[in-house]
Amino acid sequence: MSREDVLVSTAWAEENLDTPGIVFVEVDEDTSAYDNGHLRNAVKIDWQNELQDPVRRDFVDKAGFEKLLSEKGISNDDTVVLYGGNNNWFAAYAYWYFKLYGHENVKLIDGGRKKWELEGRELVKDVPQRQQTSYVAKEQDLSLRAFRDEVVEAINTKNLIDVRSPDEFAGKLLAPAHLPQESAQRPGHVPSAVNVPWAKAANEDGTFKSNEELKQIYTEAGLDLDKPTIAYCRIGERSSHTWFALHELLGLQDVKNYDGSWTEYGSLVGVPIETGADA
Amino acid sequence: MSVQVDSGCAAPAQEATPEDFDTKGQVVIAGTVTAGSEPVSNAYVRLLDRDGEFVGEVQASGQGEFRFYAASGKWTVRALHAKGKGEAVVETDEPKVYRVAVDI
Numbered sequence: 246m247s248r249e250d251v252l253v254s255t256a257w258a259e260e261n262l263d264t265p266g267i268v269f270v271e272v273d274e275d276t277s278a279y280d281n282g283h284l285r286n287a288v289k290i291d292w293q294n295e296l297q298d299p300v301r302r303d304f305v306d307k308a309g310f311e312k313l314l315s316e317k318g319i320s321n322d323d324t325v326v327l328y329g330g331n332n333n334w335f336a337a338y339a340y341w342y343f344k345l346y347g348h349e350n351v352k353l354i355d356g357g358r359k360k361w362e363l364e365g366r367e368l369v370k371d372v373p374q375r376q377q378t379s380y381v382a383k384e385q386d387l388s389l390r391a392f393r394d395e396v397v398e399a400i401n402t403k404n405l406i407d408v409r410s411p412d413e414f415a416g417k418l419l420a421p422a423h424l425p426q427e428s429a430q431r432p433g434h435v436p437s438a439v440n441v442p443w444a445k446a447a448n449e450d451g452t453f454k455s456n457e458e459l460k461q462i463y464t465e466a467g468l469d470l471d472k473p474t475i476a477y478c479r480i481g482e483r484s485s486h487t488w489f490a491l492h493e494l495l496g497l498q499d500v501k502n503y504d505g506s507w508t509e510y511g512s513l514v515g516v517p518i519e520t521g522a523d524a
Numbered sequence: 525m526s527v528q529v530d531s532g533c534a535a536p537a538q539e540a541t542p543e544d545f546d547t548k549g550q551v552v553i554a555g556t557v558t559a560g561s562e563p564v565s566n567a568y569v570r571l572l573d574r575d576g577e578f579v580g581e582v583q584a585s586g587q588g589e590f591r592f593y594a595a596s597g598k599w600t601v602r603a604l605h606a607k608g609k610g611e612a613v614v615e616t617d618e619p620k621v622y623r624v625a626v627d628i
Contacts, residue, residue: 275537277537330583331581332581359568359604362566362568362606363568363604363605363606364606365606410578410579410580411573411577412579412595417595418595442577442578444577444578445578449570449602449604450604
């Protein structure tokens with residue numbers, strides 16, 4: 246798989262806004278961004294209200310995903326082009342999620358909404374009307390998703406990559422710096438994890454760094470690129486960004502995203518936790 | 525009944541930070557993005573630590589306002605906008621509101 250198969254430029258996106266068979270999807274947690282202006286013909290998906298189970302802490306199930314995509318007017322044959330705010334965090338999360346349920350053709354707009362805005366490209370408020378489809382999802386591809394027991398077993402065995410900020414990794418902060426520090430679980434990180442903040446993989450305009458730069462960053466951080474890797478953050482969306490860089494851009498075979506991430510691990514009873522900076 | 529799930533990592537909507545803002549015991553870095561003397565709306569504002577490493581990013585409000593929760597230290601606030609880029613340095617100590625103006 247080449248970079249062009251998974252990433253498209255803002256210029257390519259602008260040229261293809263009206264192309265049949267391509268559906269642009271904006272994914273944000275704060276859907277007011279979409280409501281205040283989005284790419285022409287783009288539909289929105291609400292990360293929290295549409296992709297998460299309303300009761301349990303888990304994703305919507307297969308039937309729920311089928312219903313969601315059918316209602317959005319997305320068919321199995323469509324090429325889905327995702328973009329969003331926050332340097333594509335939630336778009337990368339949705340990308341991983343679409344792959345989890347086996348959607349064939351998914352791409353990310355490199356740089357996402359930020360690059361689009363910085364380039365002064367057009368945003369519209371018209372909401373497209375798409376005809377309902379009968380979407381059929383596959384069973385979750387669990388080769389992409391890690392659960393808590395596997396993370397504990399991976400300590401000192403597999404690559405564990407913690408993509409939160411250094412202060413979160415060290416246990417000084419429980420959430421990113423732009424949020425109130427309201428979390429209640431224990432701070433720290435999974436023992437043997439290396440800390441490579443997600444932002445290392447991105448340029449200032451939100452685009453991904455080149456494969457050569459990415460390889461250098463992860464290798465220098467101590468990641469053995471020949472070993473299986475589990476990425477995590479606080480709730481699994483920043484680590485989707487890194488999962489994308491490792492699995493989709495660098496083409497590493499065995500990379501899983503641990504969506505339970507620190508909010509689960511840091512609340513488990515009896516598991517080992519380390520604090521302090523990278524060893 | 526609505527169910528409260530994790531609040532995620534998305535940047536909260538940005539707004540002005542008044543002088544008597546309750547920092548809840550935290551270091552708050554707040555300010556406005558301007559071009560000349562005029563506020564610039566919706567710039568992307570990133571907080572970098574003393575080593576220049578990325579810490580967080582928000583999108584400023586329509587009036588150019590932004591706010592970060594940080595710790596004591598030396599920080600760079602960098603603004604990106606279609607009209608230009610700019611940055612400012614701020615040093616923080618005890619918990620309170622630290623004001624910084626970023627001109628692009």
